Amino acid sequence: MTEHPDVEATRAAYNTVAADYAELLRNELDGKPFDRAMLGTFAELVESAGDGLVADLGCGPGRITAHLHSLGLAAFGIDLSPEMVAVARRDHPGLRFDEGSIESLELADGALGGIVAWYSIIHTPPARLPGVFAEFHRSLRDGGLLLLAFQAGDEPRHLGFAYGHEIDLEAYRLPPERITELLLQAGFAVEAQLLREPDDRYEKTRQAYLLARKPARKPARS
Template sequence: MAELGVTELGMAEPADVHSTRAAYNTVAADYAELLRNELASKPFDRAMLGTFAELVEAAGGGAVADLGCGPGRITAHLDSLGLTAFGIDLSPEMVAVARRDHPGLQFDEGSMEALDLADDALGGIVAWYSIIHTPPARLPGVFAQFHRALRDGGLLLLAFQAGDEPRHLDFAYGHEIDLDAYRLPPGRVAELLRQAGLVVEAQLLREPDGKHEKTPQAYLLARKPACV
């Protein structure tokens, strides 16, 4: 059983969630500055986000949640593509940076494992490198939350580092931290999405960019099927 901490609301949470929040609170400002213009040099990232946006609009639009939004750069890009996007992040410091940098958009604190969203509320979900800190054993619960929050025909886009091993980070973005991250096998993630009731429509695996990336990068696009 995972060690439990206590949130400000008095609710128990796994110790890794507390550590993830603390780590991103620590690095928030420097993380935002380092990644501010990263999409400009990532054509595959822009292509996947653009495809997602087009499919969401074709399916009827609706609100799109950027879960684990960090400083809001992906939320803002989704907004620039014409989507009604908002962000949710575990870290209050990240949310504060996102609100500062993108004052016209909505950002709130929250957890992917306990989404404060109504059933069938969303036309789309993006989880852009934000499932990587959830232990793989708990991903089925996360994907069940995604399925619950998406309306019929709604789209999900995941991005994550491909692999099959955990990493522990003691230092990142100029700060000492205590953070676990998981590289994930794309085929296994696709199977978990299917088990959650989502239909995988596209997969992309690209090689590392030769700069900061050390592993292949994976993207999965899935849909909540319409009830017949």
């Protein structure tokens, strides 16, 4: 299957910045209490639903994967960029990291107890997000949890320079109410939302977090 040009561009950009990206963001969660709170809530809910594998999709250098593992989850990472996967394997040798696309996961139906997509839907054109959420829904077991993080807004942004490198990458700020609508259309039940103000050190826009669940099927009547 032929890749979309934007997928190729995203892979190339993250291959370019992988090492510097990993170093810059290595300890970022230490100063992000709301981020840790959302990840902690997700971990608690996954455990209460019966554990299961958790995929960190668009895992980059593996920092969120490692944090989920520290919270007791059987977490592994998937990323489009082979250079990011190489950095993740180097920095977290005890964890599993695979190459792959969030639009076409090489996972069986219902294979996962949880999915985290931490700023990894922001490079997919909004018109293709329904397909991404359908793929997430397919890969989760009944009762499985999904946690999304993304920049809130309603406009594309071109990145020509980032993490010390020249790149060519599109990023999309997304309206939380529209993402909620798309999750509902994909069959999810949205359980929690957080919209926080930007951190003046790094951020220029509000940050959004959505926690959703794939509902358990109701037993058939006899």
